[in-house]
Amino acid sequence: MYRLYDYLSSGNSYKVRLLLSLLGISYERIDVDIIDGQTRTAAFLARNPNGRIPTLELEDGTHLWESNAILHYLAEATPFLPAHRLDRARVLQWMFFEQYSHEPYIAVLRFWHMHGPMDKQRQAQIEQKREGGNAALAVMQQHLQSHDWFVGRRMTIADIALYAYTHVAGDGGFDLGNYPAIEQWLARVAAQPGYVPITAGTD
Amino acid sequence: MYRLYDYLSSGNSYKVRLLLSLLGISYERIDVDIIDGQTRTAAFLARNPNGRIPTLELEDGTHLWESNAILHYLAEATPFLPAHRLDRARVLQWMFFEQYSHEPYIAVLRFWHMHGPMDKQRQAQIEQKREGGNAALAVMQQHLQSHDWFVGRRMTIADIALYAYTHVAGDGGFDLGNYPAIEQWLARVAAQPGYVPITAGTD
Numbered sequence: 001m002y003r004l005y006d007y008l009s010s011g012n013s014y015k016v017r018l019l020l021s022l023l024g025i026s027y028e029r030i031d032v033d034i035i036d037g038q039t040r041t042a043a044f045l046a047r048n049p050n051g052r053i054p055t056l057e058l059e060d061g062t063h064l065w066e067s068n069a070i071l072h073y074l075a076e077a078t079p080f081l082p083a084h085r086l087d088r089a090r091v092l093q094w095m096f097f098e099q100y101s102h103e104p105y106i107a108v109l110r111f112w113h114m115h116g117p118m119d120k121q122r123q124a125q126i127e128q129k130r131e132g133g134n135a136a137l138a139v140m141q142q143h144l145q146s147h148d149w150f151v152g153r154r155m156t157i158a159d160i161a162l163y164a165y166t167h168v169a170g171d172g173g174f175d176l177g178n179y180p181a182i183e184q185w186l187a188r189v190a191a192q193p194g195y196v197p198i199t200a201g202t203d
Numbered sequence: 204m205y206r207l208y209d210y211l212s213s214g215n216s217y218k219v220r221l222l223l224s225l226l227g228i229s230y231e232r233i234d235v236d237i238i239d240g241q242t243r244t245a246a247f248l249a250r251n252p253n254g255r256i257p258t259l260e261l262e263d264g265t266h267l268w269e270s271n272a273i274l275h276y277l278a279e280a281t282p283f284l285p286a287h288r289l290d291r292a293r294v295l296q297w298m299f300f301e302q303y304s305h306e307p308y309i310a311v312l313r314f315w316h317m318h319g320p321m322d323k324q325r326q327a328q329i330e331q332k333r334e335g336g337n338a339a340l341a342v343m344q345q346h347l348q349s350h351d352w353f354v355g356r357r358m359t360i361a362d363i364a365l366y367a368y369t370h371v372a373g374d375g376g377f378d379l380g381n382y383p384a385i386e387q388w389l390a391r392v393a394a395q396p397g398y399v400p401i402t403a404g405t406d
Binding site: 049050058062064066067069070072076085088089090092093095096099100101104121125128139142143 | 269
């Protein structure tokens with residue numbers, strides 16, 4: 001059985017929980033308190049030298065890390081990863097967009113708001129984070145005005161990767177009311193059979 | 204023929220040029236001056252709504268963006284992308300590590316040093332960027348102490364993605380002399396048949 005090193009409020013961890021639930025795969029969930037430094041212990045760094053959750057322990061005892069790489073691994077040979085070469089590349093295009101142009105703004109502002117401290121150095125970056133996050137949401141809004149999903153005609157792991165921090169962007173002060181096509185897409189994702197909300201573990 | 208929207212000193216663009224050269228694929232190179240705002244024109248945004256290079260125009264006239272997604276597309280069915288499911292996921296693990304834990308520190312400090320302006324807001328972030336970059340280099344050094352390549356027994360697109368900004372990390376003030384296993388790996392990459400340096404276009 002898969003073992004997921006996890007933190008419930010992390011969107012990156014939630015991506016993996018959501019896909020596992022959509023696929024009906026059961027797993028063991030291990031809580032790792034990222035605020036308390038539990039990703040920095042020698043035992044955890046032996047699992048993931050980059051010291052981050054989510055980290056997935058496979059049945060052979062080896063570990064895979066980086067949320068979007070885990071999604072890709074789990075989605076192979078399922079409808080959540082398209083078969084066509086260019087479609088697969090477009091799924092990755094949106095997933096790299098998520099990690100580079102979306103998460104560092106939208107997830108980071110949420111983390112600062114939820115966990116603090118909102119010190120002077122962070123205060124000085126809020127405006128630039130807000131701009132970057134709204135730029136990413138504008139790119140998504142533009143795409144979703146003429147497409148139901150990010151790639152092809154059904155939900156893929158590109159949607160899961162982007163859903164995770166978008167649907168809780170309000171926690172970091174973003175107003176999704178400005179992006180109606182995004183709000184409609186969020187509702188489509190939440191209506192899928194097997195959907196679970198961000199704070200639900202399997203235990 | 205592929206058409207690559209490109210900027211010569213960009214490591215993200217260089218990844219694509221390097222793989223195309225290693226694969227012996229010819230292409231048309233279009234210079235886009237990112238400093239002069241040429242990625243922000245309506246014509247360019249129609250190619251890539253996220254306004255970044257590299258952007259690859261395919262033979263059917265559609266466009267693919269995000270450097271690592273382009274690498275993945277070009278590498279399919281070549282020795283630069285392994286066939287085994289878990290190896291492919293590990294390639295992506297290192298590529299997402301590159302975009303999230305490496306590029307935002309090492310490439311960004313290089314860009315600030317090369318293009319400025321080194322204003323007060325950037326000055327305030329230098330120490331944090333330096334720490335993040337050295338943390339990424341330490342993860343790479345640890346892996347390369349016991350492996351010749353990031354995944355499996357030959358060079359893959361994981362190596363290409365990580366090579367692009369690592370080999371010019373000195374431009375941003377990083378001292379690679381502290382990371383001897385990285386220096387040996389850089390030499391292995393540069394010794395591959397078809398290797399081209401960062402500033403070489405095909406024209």
